[in-house]
Amino acid sequence: MRKINTPISQDIIDSLCVGDKICLSGYIFCGRDAVLPKLVKMGKEAVSEKLGIDLTGSVIFHTAVSPAGVGPTSSNKLEIESSIGPLASMGVKIHLGKGAIRQETIDTLNTYHSVFAVIPPVTALLKSKTLEQKVIAFEEEGMEAFHMLKVCEIPAIIAAAHGKSIYF
Numbered sequence: 001m002r003k004i005n006t007p008i009s010q011d012i013i014d015s016l017c018v019g020d021k022i023c024l025s026g027y028i029f030c031g032r033d034a035v036l037p038k039l040v041k042m043g044k045e046a047v048s049e050k051l052g053i054d055l056t057g058s059v060i061f062h063t064a065v066s067p068a069g070v071g072p073t074s075s076n077k078l079e080i081e082s083s084i085g086p087l088a089s090m091g092v093k094i095h096l097g098k099g100a101i102r103q104e105t106i107d108t109l110n111t112y113h114s115v116f117a118v119i120p121p122v123t124a125l126l127k128s129k130t131l132e133q134k135v136i137a138f139e140e141e142g143m144e145a146f147h148m149l150k151v152c153e154i155p156a157i158i159a160a161a162h163g164k165s166i167y168f
Helices: 010-015 036-042 044-051 080-090 103-111 123-128 138-143
Strands: 001-003 023-030 056-062 092-097 113-118 130-137 148-159
Touching: 010 092, 023 092, 036 044, 036 056, 044 130, 080 092, 080 103, 092 148, 103 113, 103 148, 123 130
Parallel strands: 001 023, 023 056, 056 092, 092 113
Antiparallel strands: 023 148, 113 148, 130 148
8 A cells, every 4th residue: 555645746656557546645635516616616716815815736535524524426417427528627636436437437537647546435434534624615515615634644546547446
């Protein structure tokens, strides 16, 4: 298992291969259907200026944050999968979720030198690996608001990298 800390450098992304097992630590962002399209609509400069965050080298986990913890949602939902390319262009290096994504999305990830990793739905395990949590934006969305977590060793498997996928 390869340990990776955020923010993530391009050298690390370039060294990852489909099937690699990784353990993520550091700050990651969390969002899903309700907020990811809002981030895309805001654009990189507005995200930086209005939210005070830099997405360069970041991880976005496709999840809601609830008192029970966090667990991945399906990344191939229209609102989520259509946000992957634009968010990769804004600097996100790892998109973390579950399920197969389209070849078009995999190609877009390759264009922006980003990867997609899957994580099994293990909410209780992930809660124990969450050290801090904070709502960053869209508080009105409740547990689906845009969150930042500080995590320690969240396991994942690289599912799409360099134009290839574990799904086909």
